[in-house]
Amino acid sequence: MVQRRPRIMRRLPDFIRCVPTDGIELALLPRPKAPVMTLTLLWQGGALTDPTGLGGAAALTAELLAKGTRASDAVTLASRIEALGAELDTWAGRESLGLSLTGPGQVFDRLWPIVREILWTPRFDRREFQKTRLRAIESIRAAKDGDPRSLLPLYADGWIYGTAHPCGHPIMGDERSLAAIPARLLKETWQRHRIGARTLVSVVGDFDPRQVEAELRSLLVDSAPVARRIPPAPVLATAPVPARGILIDRPGASQGYFWIGGLGTDREHVDWVGLELVHAALGGRFNSLINRRLRVERGLTYGAHSGYTLPGFRGLSYLTSYTPTETTGAAIEASLEVLGEAHEKGFPVADLEAARRYLTGQEVFRYETSGQLAHWLRTVLLYGRDVEEWEHYPERLNAVTTSQAKRILNEVFPAPKACQLVVIGDAERLLPRLTGFGEWVRYPIASCGFGPPEGSGIRIR
Amino acid sequence: MSQDQCGARAHRADIVPSRKEEPPFIRSVFKGGLETILWPDPGNPRAALYIVYPVGSRLELPEPTGLAHFLEHMMFNGSARFPDDAFDRILEDLGGSNNAYTTEEITVYQDLVPAAAIERALELEADRRRHLLIDPGRVDRERGVILSERHASIDNDPVARFLEEVQSVACAGTSYASPVIGWRDDIERIDSAVLREFYARHYQTGAVTIVGVGGIDPDDWHRMIDAHWSPDAVSPPSRPIECRGPGASFGERRIEATGPLTAPYLVMGFPAPGASDPGARAHELLWTILVGGVASRLFATLVEGKSLALDLDMFRVGNRVSGRQFLGVTVSPRRRIAAVERVIREELARMVDEGPTAVERERALNQRLASHAHHLESVAGRAELLVRAQAIQGDPDSLAEYPARLSAVSREDIRKAAESAFGTGGWTVGALAPDDARSPTAGSS
Numbered sequence: 001m002v003q004r005r006p007r008i009m010r011r012l013p014d015f016i017r018c019v020p021t022d023g024i025e026l027a028l029l030p031r032p033k034a035p036v037m038t039l040t041l042l043w044q045g046g047a048l049t050d051p052t053g054l055g056g057a058a059a060l061t062a063e064l065l066a067k068g069t070r071a072s073d074a075v076t077l078a079s080r081i082e083a084l085g086a087e088l089d090t091w092a093g094r095e096s097l098g099l100s101l102t103g104p105g106q107v108f109d110r111l112w113p114i115v116r117e118i119l120w121t122p123r124f125d126r127r128e129f130q131k132t133r134l135r136a137i138e139s140i141r142a143a144k145d146g147d148p149r150s151l152l153p154l155y156a157d158g159w160i161y162g163t164a165h166p167c168g169h170p171i172m173g174d175e176r177s178l179a180a181i182p183a184r185l186l187k188e189t190w191q192r193h194r195i196g197a198r199t200l201v202s203v204v205g206d207f208d209p210r211q212v213e214a215e216l217r218s219l220l221v222d223s224a225p226v227a228r229r230i231p232p233a234p235v236l237a238t239a240p241v242p243a244r245g246i247l248i249d250r251p252g253a254s255q256g257y258f259w260i261g262g263l264g265t266d267r268e269h270v271d272w273v274g275l276e277l278v279h280a281a282l283g284g285r286f287n288s289l290i291n292r293r294l295r296v297e298r299g300l301t302y303g304a305h306s307g308y309t310l311p312g313f314r315g316l317s318y319l320t321s322y323t324p325t326e327t328t329g330a331a332i333e334a335s336l337e338v339l340g341e342a343h344e345k346g347f348p349v350a351d352l353e354a355a356r357r358y359l360t361g362q363e364v365f366r367y368e369t370s371g372q373l374a375h376w377l378r379t380v381l382l383y384g385r386d387v388e389e390w391e392h393y394p395e396r397l398n399a400v401t402t403s404q405a406k407r408i409l410n411e412v413f414p415a416p417k418a419c420q421l422v423v424i425g426d427a428e429r430l431l432p433r434l435t436g437f438g439e440w441v442r443y444p445i446a447s448c449g450f451g452p453p454e455g456s457g458i459r460i461r
Numbered sequence: 462m463s464q465d466q467c468g469a470r471a472h473r474a475d476i477v478p479s480r481k482e483e484p485p486f487i488r489s490v491f492k493g494g495l496e497t498i499l500w501p502d503p504g505n506p507r508a509a510l511y512i513v514y515p516v517g518s519r520l521e522l523p524e525p526t527g528l529a530h531f532l533e534h535m536m537f538n539g540s541a542r543f544p545d546d547a548f549d550r551i552l553e554d555l556g557g558s559n560n561a562y563t564t565e566e567i568t569v570y571q572d573l574v575p576a577a578a579i580e581r582a583l584e585l586e587a588d589r590r591r592h593l594l595i596d597p598g599r600v601d602r603e604r605g606v607i608l609s610e611r612h613a614s615i616d617n618d619p620v621a622r623f624l625e626e627v628q629s630v631a632c633a634g635t636s637y638a639s640p641v642i643g644w645r646d647d648i649e650r651i652d653s654a655v656l657r658e659f660y661a662r663h664y665q666t667g668a669v670t671i672v673g674v675g676g677i678d679p680d681d682w683h684r685m686i687d688a689h690w691s692p693d694a695v696s697p698p699s700r701p702i703e704c705r706g707p708g709a710s711f712g713e714r715r716i717e718a719t720g721p722l723t724a725p726y727l728v729m730g731f732p733a734p735g736a737s738d739p740g741a742r743a744h745e746l747l748w749t750i751l752v753g754g755v756a757s758r759l760f761a762t763l764v765e766g767k768s769l770a771l772d773l774d775m776f777r778v779g780n781r782v783s784g785r786q787f788l789g790v791t792v793s794p795r796r797r798i799a800a801v802e803r804v805i806r807e808e809l810a811r812m813v814d815e816g817p818t819a820v821e822r823e824r825a826l827n828q829r830l831a832s833h834a835h836h837l838e839s840v841a842g843r844a845e846l847l848v849r850a851q852a853i854q855g856d857p858d859s860l861a862e863y864p865a866r867l868s869a870v871s872r873e874d875i876r877k878a879a880e881s882a883f884g885t886g887g888w889t890v891g892a893l894a895p896d897d898a899r900s901p902t903a904g905s906s
Contacts, residue, residue, distance in 0.1 A: 035834035075765050079756035083824040085831030104831050131768050138794055139771050142724035147618045255612045286549050296546050299605030323609055354554055361556010361575045364506045369838040
């Protein structure tokens with residue numbers, strides 16, 4: 001069964017990719033003498049498959065997976081893992097549900113039985129469910145009191161996709177949707193992922209691939225022969241956006257935190273290496289156009305950057321920063337200017353070249369630790385990508401021309417006039433500085449969830 | 462790579478340093494007292510270059526607070542030879558990325574570059590160590606950046622704002638009492654003259670430690686240091702300046718406040734030994750047993766068991782010296798701070814009386830050793846370990862001995878560490894409750 005095959009990888013760490021049985025897909029990356037080993041199990045699905053109004057179901061399911069097995073309650077299970085110096089992480093992404101165990105390579109023999117228990121006999125205890133759910137709800141409320149930077153993307157999702165859309169609710173859910181989730185949904189969600197999707201597995205560390213493969217086969221012996229499937233691409237709302245943006249009121253905030261952007265592209269329809277280059281030039285590094293204009297030249301902010309999400313469906317493209325309330329209008333204007341210049345004229349050659357050299361040099365730092373390699377394999381497996389995409393990264397990076405970079409930006413980033421705005425700050429003090437941008441929907445940060453409350457947001461022209 | 466083949470063992474993997482008993486790094490002292498530590502890793506395409514200055518906010522008095530951190534920012538604002546933002550531009554052009562941080566005790570500049578670019582990075586670092594311009598116009602612009610940083614990291618987060626006050630109370634009367642970023646009024650009045658003076662005083666070659674990790678040849682390293690890091694002509698080699706840590710104090714200090722938040726916050730600060738103190742390793746295990754991981758005593762009790770808290774965090778003020786170890790608790794909005802404090806006091810008293818169980822000691826030990834192994838994985842992780850061993854503990858060789866020293870800590874050692882942390886007073890307790898508008902009875906949508 002085990003076949004030799006010619007080595008293909010020349011630059012990146014080589015790994016073995018195979019489908020030992022129809023329900024399982026493996027990527028094994030042995031690194032002799034590596035001190036740390038990482039096992040990742042992944043199932044397609046995730047928050048996209050949360051039932052309407054029950055956002056957070058996949059995330060809560062993932063959390064409950066770590067809360068005990070038939071043999072061990074939550075703390076005992078944690079103790080058995082932590083006693084070996086290992087860490088268990090379970091999570092839901094927008095398109096997947098996952099579990100990983102990381103720890104010193106020499107203890108892995110003792111971790112396999114624990115993985116088996118989690119997969120075969122998770123406890124899904126009712127009391128744990130209620131506790132975990134309440135803690136999640138209270139943590140969301142607490143987060144709204146804290147540093148607003150981490151909240152911006154949640155509000156942006158709700159506004160751009162719309163709260164009725166499967167991507168419009170946060171992966172973790174919100175105060176209302178979490179409260180509505182019934183306990184039985186978690187077991188169902190787990191079964192749907194575990195049996196209804198291929199199990200995508202990666203292992204990175206110092207191990208014998210034959211032994212690990214055998215271990216995994218016996219562990220996943222019930223995996224049903226299901227075909228690889230791309231998660232359903234959600235239908236996007238086509239209704240015209242009702243205003244220029246949302247203003248989330250946090251009375252007393254001394255800065256305006258802003259997000260400028262809109263719908264971007266999906267993984268199938270873009271040269272992601274070109275997209276990386278475009279963002280490195282626009283806002284993906286210290287010397288990017290946006291950070292230079294806002295921070296280096298004008299001292300408006302501690303940081304300004306651009307970003308994107310690149311899922312199997314249309315993701316988002318954005319610029320984001322923050323600055324004292326008095327300069328928020330000016331900073332948004334300056335950001336739109338930078339975007340507009342790049343949209344119209346493309347990137348200055350020198351900036352594009354500098355971005356290219358930066359990405360070329362930094363590439364080796366992306367494949368250094370077991371955790372980084374495991375993360376890379378997650379993308380490879382989840383999207384069923386050919387690893388040659390990464391192997392030829394430098395050539396692909398060099399092949400992107402100035403005009404291609406401009407075209408990519410035009411295609412993936414809305415023009416300034418079409419961009420939506422999301423701002424968190426002291427609304428009373430911010431409004432006079434924001435009215436020039438268009439119509440705003442304003443609502444308090446303490447409102448339930450992250451999207452505009454239906455009917456209750458105040459619209460301001 | 463075809464999908465249906467299960468292949469044989471693959472070979473290409475990155476080189477990982479051997480974990481031998483003898484230190485895998487080379488220490489050297491150059492003219493003028495400049496010290497370097499090189500951890501060569503032949504064949505590694507990466508290099509980490511960390512420049513460590515033994516100056517932090519504790520050496521600011523009587524100048525404005527925030528000075529050391531402000532200077533760190535100015536280090537990216539140009540020299541005569543590499544003006545304005547040339548440092549960042551050139552480093553990124555080399556394929557490198559960089560950052561820096563300032564603590565109460567040290568300032569560290571971190572460059573991650575392809576190994577082939579190490580000499581240029583050393584040259585840039587040497588240049589700004591000696592020829593920084595500190596132009597008044599750029600100082601004003603950078604002030605805006607720092608004020609925005611302060612707004613973001615502290616002013617708009619009620620817990621962070623409260624912790625600033627707690628630190629000032631816990632460390633009152635010592636140079637550890639002020640926030641590293643500085644008080645707002647101080648940031649507003651810092652000017653180029655005071656920055657220049659601070660730079661001239663603290664950025665002497667005799668004070669610097671240069672840490673290199675990765676694909677760097679030792680012979681090359683010594684040649685490059687000689688070529689670019691010539692010692693200052695006039696300055697005597699400076700010795701590290703010691704400050705008294707926030708050690709002994711009155712019995713217990715309390716600070717209570719209300720703020721715009723829904724989840725109450727409790728913070729408790731306790732005496733903690735300096736990093737070179739013989740009891741430091743036992744103290745490290747003690748706090749891992751209490752707060753490290755889901756099964757740790759306080760997490761299992763407060764978060765998992767009694768649902769009193771949403772989360773726990775830990776931070777420390779003062780590392781070289783005896784300082785303060787803080788425990789932070791985000792309290793569940795349905796619970797009272799006093800109830801949480803009572804449970805913590807009981808748990809701490811039990812630790813002083815009984816010490817940890819054998820299982821707890823073993824678990825904490827393995828957790829710390831695993832964390833150490835994680836650091837060994839990357840050039841940046843190894844550089845950070847060397848910075849801590851050299852600049853905080855004052856002995857890089859302690860790094861090689863770390864696993865052995867940690868393993869030698871007994872349960873009784875940990876109990877004694879608990880006794881000196883919790884049994885001798887000197888606590889600071891801060892309680893931040895929701896203001897009237899936010900208390901649970903006020904209701905929320």
